Amino acid sequence: MITQMNFKYRIYPSQKQIIKLNKTLSDCCFVYNKLLETKINAYKTDKTNLSKFDLDKLTKQFDVPVHSQVKQNISKRINDAFNHFFRRVKLKKGKVGFPRFKNLNRYKSITYPQSGFKIVSERKLFVSQIGNIPIVLDRVPKGKLKTFCIKKTAIGWFAIFSCSDVPVEKIEVPDNQIGIDVGIENFATLSNGEVIANPALLKKSEKKLAKLQRRFSRKKKGSANRRKARFRVARLHETIFNQRSDFLHKTSFSVIKRFKIISVEKLQINNMVKNHHLAKSINDVSWGIFIQMLSYKVERTGGQLVKVNPRNTSKTCSNCGTILDMPLSKRKFKCLNCGFVCHRDLNASININTAGRAEINACEHDVRPSSVKAVVDEAGTIFEPA
Ligand SMILES: [Zn+2]
Structure with a gap:
């Protein structure tokens, strides 16, 4: 290829x-x-x-x-x-x-x-x-x-x-499927229970960057010290960019070489831009790039990246399908119906995997129900047939 x-x-x-x-x-x-x-x-x-x-x-x-x-x-x-x-x-x-x-x-x-x-x-x-x-x-x-x-x-x-x-050499991959949930606590959680932590090196650099930026803003405008401080900020920015893209390349490659069908949530760009929390916005950018990397790398394996509707992926019990209220502060998913207990991100990643698999199956077999009962669109509106 x-x-x-x-x-x-x-x-x-x-x-x-x-x-x-x-x-x-x-x-x-x-x-x-x-x-x-x-x-x-x-x-x-x-x-x-x-x-x-x-x-x-x-x-x-x-x-x-x-x-x-x-x-x-x-x-x-x-x-x-x-x-x-x-x-x-x-x-x-x-x-x-x-x-x-x-x-x-x-x-x-x-x-x-x-x-x-x-x-x-x-x-x-x-x-x-x-x-x-x-x-x-x-x-x-x-x-x-x-x-x-x-x-x-x-x-x-x-x-x-x-x-x-x-x-480019083609990569042979076993016929595996995986769902990935991206989060703040950890960079990502895989539906097989694997957790990818945010790299410590990057966290350290980001803390340092905040310090350098504070220093820069205190320097007098037009001064030589301000110019030097700006250079230090720019240099660290670049180091962080390199560290991050190195991490993202390695992580995305390790995923595509092990799994053929990879499901992720469709990220909502509008929500991202509105977010003012620094750590969150940095993560958002990383996830966007990560998903982009997955999408072009997966071509080398003949696999597929499925972007599923993010609606209720965190709120649904991956064991029985019951929907619970799950505010972000709740880190454990405890199903009130079937008693299933697991980390909220793992529960979400399992749901993402299930949704992705369902989408693939629907495409492969081209399943079209002969008599449509009701159709639910992405926003959750229900259309009853006339
Ligand atoms: Zn349940």
Whole structure:
């Protein structure tokens, strides 16, 4: 099977190259803001939506030492940002802001869509206008090289190759089924009783981050100390991001290589955004990414990820089906009907597994009841047939 993949490597530009790279970033940022301004003005005056082709032509008037392909990628970025803007306008009826202008703190990457770069050897990467940059290719990018991007982060510089048609080995998996409930107490609970704890390392870093952020906010605006404190916050943010994605990759892989049919709850994005509790919101983001990882990794096993309706998964007895009131503070599920007792998250994960299995069976056998008695939709409304 084949898939699309990103290959990321650390690069080690010299001081001179760093100056060139930073200059390129600031030139790109300048072009970005100028093009954005033109596009916004055209839209404001008579709702003209300048196309990528129009913007590409405009980039030629900027006499900056930036590869032409990189400039064209800037117009693509603006077009993408505007497409997001149009989508937001469609979704929301109130006031929607135009895409934002960027300052250098928010402009971090240079993209070469097709040419302007070349892997010279395992130790050397050629980049147009910059030169040969030292790189360590511990593994060679596979498939067809599509785009190349240089990214500046708080830790250092990175080269990212996007490749298509990457051959991926298929993984043989036993015909197992599992339900997963994500929670706050633990990262996840599996319907076989397995518990995946939130990684301790991550918790420690997050505590440290809160401390650094407090320190940063106390520094005087515009001072050198504030700049240093901001850098420390950014660096730790990146470390946390890496630790978290490492954990999520490992965890999702360990799940897909053991279970073929994996059921999770359909996460409700709206509830997530409204939540102001920090630890909770961090978890929400992680679960979203985790489920996304499961959904593309499961393709390698020929398995399936089933997203089930989250309604009553915590409240239903997984043994007899009785529905109880279960406020979040109640950690144990005790069924008043059949006496079944278990941890609330385990009970939920068993229900999720059952619901997922039912969904799969319904699809496989294409069961359509000949005489429909009543249909219940996702919101719980009951429709009686006429
Ligand atoms: Zn029961």
